[in-house]
Amino acid sequence: MASHGIEVKDLYKIFGPHGSKYVESVRNGMTKTELNEKHGHVLGLKDINISMPGGKIQVVMGLSGSGKSTLIRHINRLIEPTTGSVEYEGNDVCKMSKSDLLEFRRHKTAMVFQKFALLPHRTVIDNTVYGLEIQGIDKAEARKQAVKWIDRVGLSGFEDHYPNQLSGGMQQRVGLARALTNDADILLMDEAFSALDPLIRTDMQSVLLDIQEELQKTIVFITHDLDEALRLGDRIAILRDGEVIQQGTGQEIVLNPADAYIADFIKEVNRGRVIRVNTIMESTPVEGGAKVEIHAGDRLETAAQAMSSQEEAHANVLDDSGTLIGSISLKAAINAMVTPATH
Amino acid sequence: MGVLTEFPEMGRTDLRDLKKGIDEAFRGFTRAYGEAIEDFFFPLLKFLVWFEKLMLATPWPLMIVILCALVYAGARSWVMVAGTAIVLLVAGYLGMWEDTMKTLSIISVSTMICIVIGIPFGILMAKSDRTQTIVRPILDFMQTVPSFVYLIPIVMLLGIGRVPGLMAVCIYAIPPVVRLTNLGIRLVDKDVLEAADAFGASPRQKLFTVQLPLALPNIFAGINQTIMMALAMVVVAALIGVQGLGSEVLKAVNNQYLALGIFNGAAILAIAIVFDRVSQKFGKRLQKHSEVIHG
Numbered sequence: 147m148a149s150h151g152i153e154v155k156d157l158y159k160i161f162g163p164h165g166s167k168y169v170e171s172v173r174n175g176m177t178k179t180e181l182n183e184k185h186g187h188v189l190g191l192k193d194i195n196i197s198m199p200g201g202k203i204q205v206v207m208g209l210s211g212s213g214k215s216t217l218i219r220h221i222n223r224l225i226e227p228t229t230g231s232v233e234y235e236g237n238d239v240c241k242m243s244k245s246d247l248l249e250f251r252r253h254k255t256a257m258v259f260q261k262f263a264l265l266p267h268r269t270v271i272d273n274t275v276y277g278l279e280i281q282g283i284d285k286a287e288a289r290k291q292a293v294k295w296i297d298r299v300g301l302s303g304f305e306d307h308y309p310n311q312l313s314g315g316m317q318q319r320v321g322l323a324r325a326l327t328n329d330a331d332i333l334l335m336d337e338a339f340s341a342l343d344p345l346i347r348t349d350m351q352s353v354l355l356d357i358q359e360e361l362q363k364t365i366v367f368i369t370h371d372l373d374e375a376l377r378l379g380d381r382i383a384i385l386r387d388g389e390v391i392q393q394g395t396g397q398e399i400v401l402n403p404a405d406a407y408i409a410d411f412i413k414e415v416n417r418g419r420v421i422r423v424n425t426i427m428e429s430t431p432v433e434g435g436a437k438v439e440i441h442a443g444d445r446l447e448t449a450a451q452a453m454s455s456q457e458e459a460h461a462n463v464l465d466d467s468g469t470l471i472g473s474i475s476l477k478a479a480i481n482a483m484v485t486p487a488t489h
Numbered sequence: 490m491g492v493l494t495e496f497p498e499m500g501r502t503d504l505r506d507l508k509k510g511i512d513e514a515f516r517g518f519t520r521a522y523g524e525a526i527e528d529f530f531f532p533l534l535k536f537l538v539w540f541e542k543l544m545l546a547t548p549w550p551l552m553i554v555i556l557c558a559l560v561y562a563g564a565r566s567w568v569m570v571a572g573t574a575i576v577l578l579v580a581g582y583l584g585m586w587e588d589t590m591k592t593l594s595i596i597s598v599s600t601m602i603c604i605v606i607g608i609p610f611g612i613l614m615a616k617s618d619r620t621q622t623i624v625r626p627i628l629d630f631m632q633t634v635p636s637f638v639y640l641i642p643i644v645m646l647l648g649i650g651r652v653p654g655l656m657a658v659c660i661y662a663i664p665p666v667v668r669l670t671n672l673g674i675r676l677v678d679k680d681v682l683e684a685a686d687a688f689g690a691s692p693r694q695k696l697f698t699v700q701l702p703l704a705l706p707n708i709f710a711g712i713n714q715t716i717m718m719a720l721a722m723v724v725v726a727a728l729i730g731v732q733g734l735g736s737e738v739l740k741a742v743n744n745q746y747l748a749l750g751i752f753n754g755a756a757i758l759a760i761a762i763v764f765d766r767v768s769q770k771f772g773k774r775l776q777k778h779s780e781v782i783h784g
Contacts, residue, residue: 222687224683224686224687247689248689248691249689250689251686251687251688251689252688252689253689255687256687256688257684257687257688259680259683259684259687261680263678263680263681263683263684264681264684265681265684265698265699265702265703266678266681266703267702267703267705276685276688276698277688277689279698280685280688280689280690280694280698281689328688334687
């Protein structure tokens with residue numbers, strides 16, 4: 147099952163009774179404040195164009211009020227767009243009929259929510275089968291799938307507990323198991339880990355990355371946490387006031403912030419965990435060979451650790467196939483890891 | 490002076506003609522459709538009579554066992570079961586067995602009718618604000634207008650007996666279950682509803698997998714109130730010929746039989762307490778998922 151990419155094109159959302167009337171004015175430069183003060187409408191999303199890669203994790207990041215939750219709800223059309231399109235496998239979700247939309251939601255998407263949104267009157271296992279139950283899948287088969295995923299997220303033995311007998315972290319594991327049991331191509335995660343304690347959050351991120359390595363679904367992950375975005379995102383789009391202000395890989399954003407706002411954002415980032423060796427390496431190998439060899443895709447932190455533990459100042463860099471492609475010095479690695487003073 | 494102290498009322502003859510006109514029109518309606526309406530309710534009458542006969546024909550020890558079993562099924566409490574048995578034995582010993590059965594029969598049937606009609610109405614109300622604005626004043630009317638006012642047209646249409654009695658009871662007792670079904674569904678957590686939407690649940694699936702189960706505690710509070718109000722109506726229903734504890738109370742009032750009044754009144758009260766506790770306990774058991782909270 148190959149998961150495909152999602153194309154969000156020219157998407158606008160203006161909240162209010164006559165939203166579509168103001169699309170043109172917004173297109174021509176009316177700001178959010180102006181729209182609100184003059185016409186009493188709220189600009190939710192403006193000119194969103196994101197090409198979300200298939201089988202990868204697309205992070206949408208922004209602070210509260212930036213429109214990120216609005217954006218993710220357009221992918222399964224829990225919110226109607228004012229104008230624009232969201233294409234998946236050549237179909238525009240925004241133009242689907244009611245019944246097509248139900249089918250799309252049942253078979254192509256699954257969603258994990260910030261506040262878990264579990265059914266409080268159902269046990270863990272009955273929550274987990276929910277998607278399959280809605281699809282009308284045989285009960286025994288649904289339970290088999292559910293048990294598998296409950297086990298996968300580490301909740302074996304809790305099948306017959308009710309959600310409010312579980313901690314927040316465990317509840318969100320149920321949320322994740324429920325979404326995964328649906329076996330959909332697209333996984334929508336709306337600030338899925340934001341309500342969890344930092345340690346549990348990191349733990350859940352690892353669970354997600356593990357599962358993703360195996361399944362390669364198209365994941366859209368919403369967060370307000372840059373560290374989370376950088377850890378999970380194959381691609382990141384940053385939203386402010388309903389507009390995309392920069393998108394690219396985490397490394398691209400950290401190395402070339404588009405404006406002062408983003409630069410301010412990334413100031414606190416641990417760059418060693420974001421920047422990869424190949425971005426700063428020299429294309430000439432170490433003269434006379436080197437004791438330490440690292441991979442081009444490794445992060446600087448890993449590279450620096452490898453060199454310092456061997457008490458070496460230089461290391462050779464290999465590509466995925468093991469060919470020697472260049473070198474890196476400990477000094478260069480540390481220089482790149484330190485946050486630049488200006489910006 | 491006279492202009493201000495005398496209210497400018499309608500002419501005496503006009504007023505009489507107006508009232509007469511309304512009366513005549515309704516009498517005409519009764520003459521034209523009364524029989525058809527009576528025929529329509531005939532199966533209900535047959536059912537009521539059958540159910541009452543069934544309860545009276547059942548040997549009393551068996552009846553006590555059945556009722557105690559129902560109480561246990563609802564409340565899971567031996568104290569409640571013992572209480573029920575004592576109430577029934579005492580009522581029977583004091584010569585009220587038959588009347589108690591008759592009252593139980595009409596209360597059970599009217600409660601069932603209220604539930605069967607009331608819950609769907611509550612659902613419709615919850616689905617649309619417009620329905621809610623229309624239905625609300627009707628429910629207010631049903632609860633506040635003195636029952637004697639709607640007893641008049643009912644008696645004119647259907648005469649006296651069990652069916653008009655049942656209708657009077659239902660009109661008074663149905664609003665709580667409608668209101669609380671509506672309220673319960675409207676109070677369902679929006680996040681959970683959104684999750685159901687995200688998984689592609691149709692409106693019907695949402696109703697049965699999310700809205701009704703989560704509204705159940707409220708719906709049960711409504712059913713409990715409906716039963717209580719139905720019991721409160723047994724004496725009024727006795728006015729139009731419903732047999733049972735209510736008609737004995739009525740007899741006691743008319744003839745100033747103090748003891749008869751007290752006995753039958755106490756029996757109605759005891760039934761009310763049993764119904765109330767059992768339905769409350771049952772309602773609580775439905776929410777067992779919300780009892781244990783992670784520490």
